[in-house]
Amino acid sequence: MLQVNNLHVHLDTPDGTVKAVDGVTFSIEAGETVGIVGESGSGKSVLAHSLMKLNPEPPAAYPEGDVYFNDRSVLKMNKKELRKLRGSDIAMIFQDPMSSLNPVFKIGKQLIEAIQAHRKRPKKEAREKAIELLRDVGIPDPEARIESYPHQFSGGMRQRVLIAMALASEPKLLIADEPTTALDVTIQAQVLELLKGIQKRYGAAIMIITHDLGVVAHLADRILVMYAGRLVESGSAEDIFYRTAMPYTWSLLRSIPSVGGGERLVPIDGQPPSLIDPPAGCSFEPRCPFATEACRHVDPDLKERGSGHEAACLLSFSEFESLKEGVVSS
């Protein structure tokens, strides 16, 4: 359904051109849940915004590659076509629900506007649809709440309203950019359950962007790991967590404190590289515990490590396995 081909996104800044997305290729099938994981500055949000051509241009530019939605190039669409794509095929929810809602209009008005933008219908019918959507996302007493303003809702409730708004257009793909980062854990659990339920009922594909590996373990069928603007590993949740084939993913997993607590954490030394002037070889080489001389010169492409499992590393799967064992046993 969605196909991203060798996408490059550059951001023009006073300090130089930031290669925020540097040659990313992947696809999303109808109805699946894809998780994109990465740390801040890895380019995951810029990538997500590119799928709807939402990055403001300038500073953003797309020098190479393309995004295809149902075989139509998104990057070549004109304004009218983009409006239609954003209004009905792809919808997005953001991290901070307060800044995505207009504080001076009632929730109902904003929701009805979204419904009308998708398909013109009588006002009464749109209002009923709005109430139904609010009920679907678990807002109690939707008939009354439709008359409330955004500030009268809590953070979790606002996120629900945004999800309802995104669903108004019956999208085929829902992009969720850090949808639960601003929420408390018990509310996060509610919103994650809601997203799962929505997927079942509406059959939309979901792309969830997060830095929280727990969230993708919970939700995603397939996980893409981003580092320094590139995809470094992709595969099923099991591949990523149990058959990790890329040192960055592995280091990231080792640096999370487990709920069980106990042993000392293993942080990743150093900082992610500058995306203005990225290293010549593998972008993770300066921080990689297994880096060799070759890694400094060769930038590895994604290579198959198993069915549907790819990693960008010069080490073969078995070489990496034995290196991992060496570290864990010592």
Added chain:
Amino acid sequence: MSELLEIKDLHVHFPVKKGLFQRPKQHVKALNGVDLTVREGETLGIVGESGCGKSTLARSIIGLQEPTSGEILFNGKDYTKADAKETREMRRDVQMIFQDPYTSLNPRMKIGDSIAAPLKAYNKTDGLESRVKELLELVGLDPDTHYHKLPHEFSGGQRQRIGIARALALEPKLIICDEPVSALDVSVQAQVINLLQDLQKKLGLTYVFIAHDLSVINHMADRVAVMYLGKVMEKSGAGSFQTKAQHPYSRALLSAVPVPDPVEERSRERIVLSSELPSPANPPSGCVFHTRCPLATDRCKTEVPILEEKNESGQEVACFYPIEEPASAGYAAR
């Protein structure tokens, strides 16, 4: 281990002013009768959702917030009744590390000077520069090159290290860490957590560690206190919090954290709490958690459960119906 900090029946109420004459109509009970003790050399973790009063508690402990009633004893002396001179002395021994190190550093001040500020405030100017460099080295920064830089030249993790260096400048006994790693990426978060643990061992520090992230709390804390709407719902004793937690709210919190393990995560039974946090201005009657509790009965609506010791390990639970069987084994194994 002796008790370094004792908090007794602490209340902090904020008036909500309404109407033409701005008369206080209601009070937000940010802290509503909190009892806690912190022993020397340990880490007490405080966990709770936004609005539970954990930051107000931190501010009360370092004396930034005057309590409405109650006592805060530091080394046996009551903080809340101390005069200016005594307060000044106590403040030297209690320092704080903040969530966002960027906003807590002066953007126009070289970080060497920022770290020196508390030393100057207490007239410890002998060998100032070498002391600052020693502190920079202690937190893993380069004493020579980093001394003259400005805050914006550092990454988030490095800034947090600067915040830690400044907190350590006066050789405090107790450090309040208010969400010290929640603004950092996981790989950097691990660096800061390790640093805090190393410093504790090296300098014999006592921490009150406030966080909303249970996995971080479990990793750091010797004992955990769970807060909800200005009250302590449970204090864990020695031993693991995640298996022995008995309060339904603690259990719900634990089960809400997504664990980075797909098989475990998909098979786990999750207690999803209905509804949201009630307003702290108008907390529910009886047990404050009863509106969201899956086990609540009529008794919970009228009677207030008090914190009671449950076993020899010192675990205390404020609930009429604590869950005594341990949390699922698979979960604990993580």
